[in-house]
Amino acid sequence: MLLLAFDTATPAVTAALHDGERVLAESTVVDARRHGELLVPAVDRVLTAAGAVIGQVTGVVVGVGPGPYTGLRVGLVTAAAFGDALGIPVHGVCTLDGLAWAAGEAGLLGPFTVATDARRKEVYWARYAGPHRRITEPAVNRPGDIAREVAGLPAVGAGAHLYPEVFADRRPDPAHQSAGALAALAAHRLAAGEPFEPALPLYLRRPDAQVPAGYKAVLPQ
Template identity: 35%
Template sequence: MLLAIDTATRMASLALYDGERICAEETWLSRNQHTVELMPSLARMLERQGIAPQDLRGIAVALGPGSFTGLRVGLSVAKGLALALSIPLVGIPTLDILAYAQPARHSPLCAVARAGRGRVCAALYRRRRGRWRRQGDYRIATIAELCAEVEGRTFFCGEIGAQEAQLLRERLGERAVVASPASSLRRAGYLAELGYERLERGEVDDPATLTPIYLHRPKIPLDSDRAA
């Protein structure tokens, strides 16, 4: 049984996958409560399925980009379980999970996740050899900056609110196709499938060296801010 953990953004998700079916999955709006919500949610899921931690055979974890706190919580739990149970661990980039879940289409796909302060983490994907494959690096940009770079019809998915969707349609018109909220939901079931594929290929990460993908430094208050 493989456990998938995704706490990369305000949305959190857990899943259990046996290689043939998603046995359990939970996705919820955690906001900034990952620290207090993750372990109780995991314990309830294992109990409902009658699974002990010792029954787990691998762990897949979302690596980011995403929030500093969320990524730290998920990765810490995943590493701790992998080391304690002596089971393999694999990390999967957050935006790759989003892209993997989208249906095939001829136009390019832009996957986004909120980065705060009016910006998003984004990556562009194109359909190659039966699946979405990333073109270029992950980056931080505003929606307006992404619009300025779009040349043709593009499919947008991920954490896109009503305001961002409206801006995309105003700037790009028919060139912007925006996924529905349900299609944009980042689910741990997809993370589990990607992680299982890597485990089957023998591509295992080292818990001691696996690090999250940060596109900017965490916002840490200065001493003068604390004094204030």
């Protein structure tokens, strides 16, 4: 088994190779504006670091969000392209689940919340009973609207750190998404025969860019 994992649903452009037992190589660059430029070079770096070639990859793992429209589609389109070109499966994993798994690797085992920055003064979030057990569906909300639901719970993710008045017990790790953790979670699911999310974008809301409702007539009728 050789899994190529990456995620572009957050400002972290992260890629990793995993052999089913451990992370062989990982690369993460935090830059919310350059997902399209940074992802393929990151894939190349982890392949080189692991002494592997793309043809040896047996499966692609991709973060499906929730996340902003533009960044998220970079990872998903790239995953689809690799899967089609190599004839290998593409496994979708919720981005919040990857952060939860990384939190477990950092020692957070009990109930907690994962929150990422959704912009517009909102967060993408979900609650977890443990690193591998999400107990609410991913959602997007203003932090003040979910204060009662997350009260008293440790919280990880950039979204939690943006709103300390709501997420009082903020943990420093993981600070950003880790493709290594995403791959480790996928390897666990494959070994256990557990299902994956479809490799489709989990947007939760409409994109910022909208088609105008009406157009001005510029030619005579």
